[in-house]
Every structure is written in C-alpha cells, then in structure tokens.
Amino acid sequence: MAAKELVEETYSMPRQARNERTLLGGMTLNARISMFVFFGLVSIVTMGAVLFLAEQRLSRSIDNLVSSSSVLKLVSTVETRVTKLTTISNNFGLNQHTKFAESYARDSSHTVSVLSRLRSIPAALDAQKLIITLTDGITQHATHVQNIIRLQSTLGSDGNEGLTGKAAVSGAAVEDLIQNVPAPRLVSELAGLRKLEWGLRSSISREYSESVSDALNNLKQSVTASTLSTETKKNVAQRLQSYAAHMGQLAQTRLLQSNEISRLDEVATYINPNLAALVKFSVSLGEAAKSDAVVTRMEVRRIILSGALIVLLALTLVGAVLIRSIAHPITDLATVAIQLARGNRSVNIPALANYDETGDVANALLYFRENMVQADRLRQELEGHLKNAEQSAEARGREAAAPKTPKYSIPSALERTAPQLPSKEILQTPAPHAQPAQSSTSDAFSSADIPADISADLRDPLETPLSKFTQKVAQTSQDASSAAKDAEQCDFMVSGLTESLKKIDDIENLMASISDQMSLLAVQMALFSDLPPGDPKNLEILSGTRIDQNGELPDSPPVNDRIETVQNGTKRAIQAIQQIGKIIEEVNRVAVEFAADAKNDALDAATELLRQSEDLRGMLDDLLKRIKSDEQAGARSS
DSSP: OHHHHHHHHHHHSOOOOGGGOOTTTTSOHHHHHHHHHHHHHHHHHHHHHHHHHHHHHHHHHHHHHHHHHHHHHHHHHHHHHHHHHHHHHHHHHHHOOHHHHHHHHHHHHHHHHHHHHHHHSGGGGGGHHHHHHHHHHHHHHHHHHHHHHHHHHHHOSSTTSHHHHHHHHHHHHHHHHHHTSSOHHHHHHHHHHHHHHHHTTSOOOHHHHHHHHHHHHHHHHHHHHSOOOHHHHHHHHHHHHHHHHHHHHHHHHHHHHHHHHHHHHHHHHHHHHHHHHHHHHHHHHHHHHHHHHHHHHHHHHHHHHHHHHHHHHHHHHHHHHHHHHHHHHHHHHHHHHHHHHTTOTTOOOOOTTOSSHHHHHHHHHHHHHHHHHHHHHHHHHHHHHHHHHHHHHHHHHHHSOTTHHHHHOHHHHHHHHGGGSOHHHHHTSOOTTOOGGGOHHHHHTSGGGSOTTSOHHHHHHHHHHHHHHHHHHHHHHHHHHHHHHGGGGGHHHHHHHHHHHHHHHHHHHHHHHHHHHHHHHHHHHHGGGGSOTTOTHHHHHHHTOOOOTTSOOOSOOOHHHHHHHHHHHHHHHHHHHHHHHHHHHHHHHHHHHHHHHHHHHHHHHHHHHHHHHHHHHHHHHHHHHHHHHHHHHHHHHO
16 A cells, blocks of 8 residues: 555655656666567567578579579470471482481471470570571471372382383383384383383472473374374383373372472571570570579578668667666666665756656655655754753753753653653564664664764663664665665576577578588589580489589589578578567567566565655654653753
C-alpha cells in the first residue's frame, strides 16, 4: 500500500524541464527493448533480402552459363550431323547403294530433333531465324535425297534391274536381230545408241537426253529407208519400238534424278552459310556468358559485403544508442545515490523528466533528499531548543534555592522525556551494512553537538535512538544506490550483441567463400576457350571428367558440385542469421526481467525510506513537544 502511494505521489509530481531528460528518456524501458528487437528483426530481414538478391544474381549467371553450354553442345552436334549428311549424300550419289540411304534417313531425323531442342532453349531466341532456316534446308535436303532414292529404285541398283535392265535387254534383242542382216549402217547407228545407253547409268543433262531421242529417231528412219525385206523391217521396227520406249523412260528418269542431285548442291550452298552463322552465334554466346559470370561474381561480392557492412553498422549503432540510453542515467543515478547517502544534499538529481524506470528512481531520490532537508531542519530546531533550555536552566539555578534545583532542573526534565522516545521500534531492524562515518545525518546528531553541561545520563538516552535511526536512513539510501547499481546487468545485453557480431562475421566469411566458389566456377568455364567450339571434349571439361594425356582424371570438381557448395554456404549463412535472432530474443527476455527486478527493488527501497523518514519526523516532533512542555512547566514553577 505504501509502495502504491509512493508511486502515485511520484507521478503526481510535476515533471522537470525537457533539458533534464536524458537520451530517449521519453520512452519506457520496455519500449526501448521492443525497439531493439524491431531493429534486430529489420536487420535479419535486410540481410535475408541481401542474400536473396545475391542468390538471384548468382542463379541467373549460372543459368546463363548452363544455357550457353547447352547451346554450344547442340550447335556442335548439328554441325557434326550436317557434315555427316553431306558426306552420306555424296557417297550415295557416287555408289547409289541403299545402305547409305538408310543411314541418311536416320541421321537427318536426328538432326531435325536436335534443331528442335535447340530452338526450345531461351538462350537461343536471337538465333531462331537461323535455326528455322537451317531446319528447312535440312528438310529440303532430305526430301531431295528421298526423291533420288525413289528414282534410283525405278532405275535399278545395277544394270540387270529396273529401267536400266529393261533397256539393256531390249537393246540386246535389237542388236541380235540387226547383226543377222546385211546393214552396216544400222549396225553402226545401233552401236552408237548402245553407247548412249551405257551413259544413262550415271547423271546426265538435258542435252544428253535429247541426243538419245535423236539417235533413236535416226535409227528408226534408217530402218525404214533400208533395203531390208518387209518382214525383216517389220521385226526390226517392233524390236526397235520396244527399245525406244525403254530408252525414253530411262533417259527421262535419269534426267529427273540428275536434277535432284543438282538441287542437293544448291541446298548445301544454302545450308552452309546458316550453319556457319549459327556456330558463330554459339561461340559469341559462350563468351558473353563467361564475361557475364565474371561481372556477376564481382557484383554479388559487392552486394554481400556492402549489405553486411551496412546492416552490421546500423545494428551496432542502434544497440549502442539504446544501451547508452539505459546505462548512462543508471550510472548517474547510482553516483547521486552514493552522494546522498554520504550526506551531500546539494547534488543535482538527473533524469527527473524521464518517463521510464530511471525517472521513478530519480523522483524517489528527490523525495529522499527533501526528507533529509526536513530532518536537518528539525535537528537545527531541536538544537536551538536545547540551547534555550540550557540557558534557562542556568538562570533558574542561580536564582532558585539549592533544594529546588534538582526538582526543576532541565536534566531532570530530559530524563523524564528521553525514556519515552520510540526507540524500541527503530532498534528492531538491524543495519548490518551501515557506515556511520559516511552519514552526515549521524554526524549531525553526534554527542559533540550537545552542550557539555548536560549530563551523560541525559545524552545517552537521547543520542542512541537518533544516531541509530540516522544510520538506518543512511543504510536505506545505500540500499537504494545498490538497487540502482544492479542495473549494470545490462552487460548481458552487451555480450548478446557481441555474439551477434561474431555471427555476422561468420556470415561475411561464408559470403566470401561463396564468392570464391563463383570465381572457381568462372575459371572452370573459361577452359572452353582452350578447345574449338565443336570439340566434344568441352562436355568432358564441363562435367569435370576430362581425361589428361596420361589417362588419369585430374582433380576438377564438376559444376554441379560447385553449385552445391555455394548453396550449402548460403544455407549456413541463413542458419547463422536465425541464431542471431534467437540471441536477440534471449537478450530481450533478460532485459525485461532485469527491468522488473530493478523497478521492484527501487520501489521497495523508496517505501522503506519513506517509512523511516516518517518515523524520524514523528519522533522529532514528539521530542520537540516534550521539550516545550518541560520549558513551560519550568517557567510556571519559577
């Protein structure tokens, strides 16, 4: 109840001017702790945002590297396949064997599928026109090859099949018939026609086809104009008609096949420039990805280091300001409490305008100082009354008779009043830590200030209760100072912040490790520059399984392992940030407990000080009344 009255009386007192308010004195301790927790959470969120931004940049760079390597691999495959298709088509044109046709169909289908995969990669969007053009060229090339194969099946793979075999059989029949008749001109013309027939086994031109038609017409006219018999002419004409039909079909089919073969060359000249442009694009894309990886590595390092430094400095500054706003007024109040306990009533009490627990302690110390001033005033009044009583006693001693002196003397009156002082209640509470040498109030009531002519029997009952009571008042002041000093438990909060700084240093080390892994990744990707773009060993370098000249695998971890190392480092950094959050929560809990304990101790000390001050005031008032009553009784007796 007394504590509640003290709090109400303390807060009902008018606050001092704002210049007596310390840093952040308008906020309570819990509000400052909440502010620190808020800034800690903001720091964690900011650090997480920095890590997220770095991870996004890093992922984008890695995606570009992977995409460029995929494009380079597929373009190299397409280049190899197109070269193989050209070789197969040339071999088929020379040998006209069906095994080349089957191989060409299989490889052309695979090449088109590779181009489709290349077209679906986002990194190859700038080369979509080249890919589409190249796909159309390969499709046209395959169409012409299929036409050539179909026409070749009509012509026959060798001289005994197809139109070639039919023309050879019918030509042999005409030749057998003409050789049995006396017609040298017909024999010579037929021999020239058989040579033309043999030329139809390979590619021909339109002029060659027309020469075959002219030779057939000339042979027919020669047979008609010959001197052979009618029956012989009829037989030769029939055989020649069949031979001419076969030769015409053979010439037309061979001409179509020759045209298709010439179109293959046209398509090849159409494919090669686009293929060269696509290869050049893949090489430039790989170089751009490498340079972008280097720039991204430096950018990620700069983002992480600057972000961590800014967060660290901001959190340190906020923590230092909050700790100073708590520790500085507590230290000043502890110093003032020690000065008040030593009797220095002129000391200025700080933090009177604070609205936190330090303001409560400051107002309690102000109330205690007012009680000390009032007790000193009562002491001075008591000394004045004692001096007046001494002077009146001396005067009455000179005037009154000797037998009356003991009856009406001042010492007898003091002896009657001194035993009635309420010293028993005061002495019931011991003061084990009292220091009488440091209490000015105790010095004020020492025996040196009492007149020398007052007997020892009078001084002892008066001196003992007052001195011990002032000692208890001094001890209570020291207890209040001790309660203020207990606020130095803020060291736990400082240690928690130190641990947070260590965790942030660990995060910096992890970020440096991530940057180093990015450097190693960029160096490993730079190995592509040692080989031409179409070399398949580039894939071995990318996967980390390249075989050296001795047939051994060098220690070159693959890109996936380095990416996994970077991701593990990022996870460890996130775990360290979570540990910082837990440390901040622990510091918050300890600070709240400390604030509650400090407030309770301050209120208990102030309540005890108020009670003892009231007891001292009542005792002094009672003593003063008794002295005045004794003076009045002595005056009436005289």
